[in-house]
Amino acid sequence: MNTPKSRDNPVIMKLESPEFRSLFTKELECLINLFKKYNYEIRIAGGAVRDLLMGIQPKDLDFATTATPIEMKKIFETENIRMINANGEKHGTITPRINDKENFEVTTLRIDVTTDGRHAEVIFTTDWLLDALRRDLTINSMFLGVDGSVYDYFFGYEDLKKRRIAFVGSAAKRIQEDYLRILRYFRFYGRISDKSDNHEEITLQTIKDNAAGLSRISGERIWTELKKILEGNYAGDLLLKIIECDLSEYIGLPHNANVEELKRIWKQSGHMKLNAITLLSALLNNKEDAVNLNARLKLSVFERDLAIFLTEHREFELHPKPLLPYQQIIVKSKTKPLVVKQYVLELLKYNNSPHMALMETWEIPNFPVNGTMLKEKGIDNGKRMGLILQELKNIWADSKFKLSTEELLSKVPIILEKFPQKKK
Known part of the structure; x- marks a missing residue:
């Protein structure tokens, strides 16, 4: 378990990398100055911080702020800045379009009050540590100030350097807040870890204990995560580990998944990049398994027919x-x-x-x-x-x-x- 660091000293370093500096477009500078003008703090949050600390240029930027959605709307309305994607407001997210050129998703700091394993009822807060506590993995729980200060409440940077994937605080609690985090664990393991099988047994046991929770998650959401796992590093090894954790029946795989066939295909694939559904199909025994997989995951027509084709002609x-x-x-x-x-x-x-x-x-x-x-x-x-x-x-x-x-x-x-x- 990762206990929180002192809230009095969460800043662990100052980032000055070229990747960080390249983020500061005229539009981002404008956004930052607006929040400064109205005395609200804004920081880069989550995955972008992780990527920057790894020397990777982030594809997307998410921002967190102490301003509530109402306060943000007031700022942007006062400054005649257009807002888009009104659906995000109930989750605390406002998306301004700065200079009619660049969109920024800015979300109010939140605390989960109640969760059902899929959705959460939230209240807003100004406490950065409490918002970090509701995030899934330590490596995704850091914030980055616009001055380059890295705020790390749960030793995320140390885990990142160790290539360690760990849940924030209690793994069971984080998973039970959203059972899709089980698959997110494996996805980020494939992205971050430098070894194919370096999992912590206590984490795997917690995943196994909570496997049935995935039955509450829609097939579309499961397939989105599973597909990223299968397209990432150690795909075959992670798929075998997913089966070992008794997840098969909850993600559309047969209870008697063809593990030996998967091992054979994964071993011989070498440098080849297999389509996600191609690798997954190795676990299917027949056309019926492919039909059942589609019923659970809501595959595209191409993916469904490819799975059927492979089981019939391999x-x-x-x-x-x-x-x-x-x-x-x-x-x-x-x-x-x-x-x-x-x-x-x-x-x-x-x-x-x-x-x-x-x-x-x-x-x-x-x-x-x-x-x-x-x-x-x-x-x-x-x-x-x-x-x-x-x-x-x-x-x-x-x-x-x-x-x-x-x-x-x-x-x-x-x-x-x-x-x-x-x-x-």
Whole structure:
């Protein structure tokens, strides 16, 4: 547990890095001067502080202030500054647009009064330590003054130097405030840690004890975090640790997740960057598992269909022409060929195939028959024509794309027997 440092001396250092100095645009200077003018303190908060201390240019800046939302609105209205995103006000966030050029999210210091594991009822405060206490991880609980002063109440900088991921105060309490923090722990472990398996057992046990809380979290929020884990460092190792912590059933994975397959895929992936859903699919046993995963996580159509595709095609027999079976799958598919080609490329990555480069450069051949040709043969029913075209496409693919237009059209009478014209 990280006990708080003295509130009388939370400043641990003065930051003067080029990354810090580059933040000060004319718009940010204007924002800072406004808060000074009205005697309210403003500091950079959370992840941006962590990134700056690591020498990383932050992508986003979040600010915290002692001013309440009402007080901020009064400032900006008085100064004729436009505010956007009114929905943030109930959470204490006001977003001014300075010089009609740059937006800044500024949030009032808060204390969580009640939480249900997903949402919190808050009250506003002017106490920086109390706001730091409600944050998830020590490395995310620091503030940075506009003069470069780093305010660290829970030894976040020391944890950052050790590449240690620890919850602020009581891990159980932080998790129970928002169960999504379980996955945030693993995400930041992948970002910060310099070892693939250097977790503290007490933290993992606390996560395991609170695993069921993830059932309260929406699939969309879970997938947002899980996807970042799978796209980060140690993705396979962290996924195995997630399973060891009994999280599978709460995040859409089967209870009998295919752990050995994941280990195999992760070991052989080497330098390759697998799509998040590709790596996750290694744990699925069949199409039903993929359908259940989608039901829980609300995947995109591409992600859902890729998961199904991988579970259906990952075990392929050896072929004298290794790419031909995949090329036939692409052409025969009822889905757009270019989309299916993407599925095949992920499948080849999944199996660490040496033929990926050849597949990437392979151009999908043009099918030599079209609807106009079939109309000339008296086939004008849309649905029936679609069935016949698909049948011809299958025949063409099986011929290794060699049959000509004439040869394919000669097959139409035989195919018509399979799809007779319905009597009106």
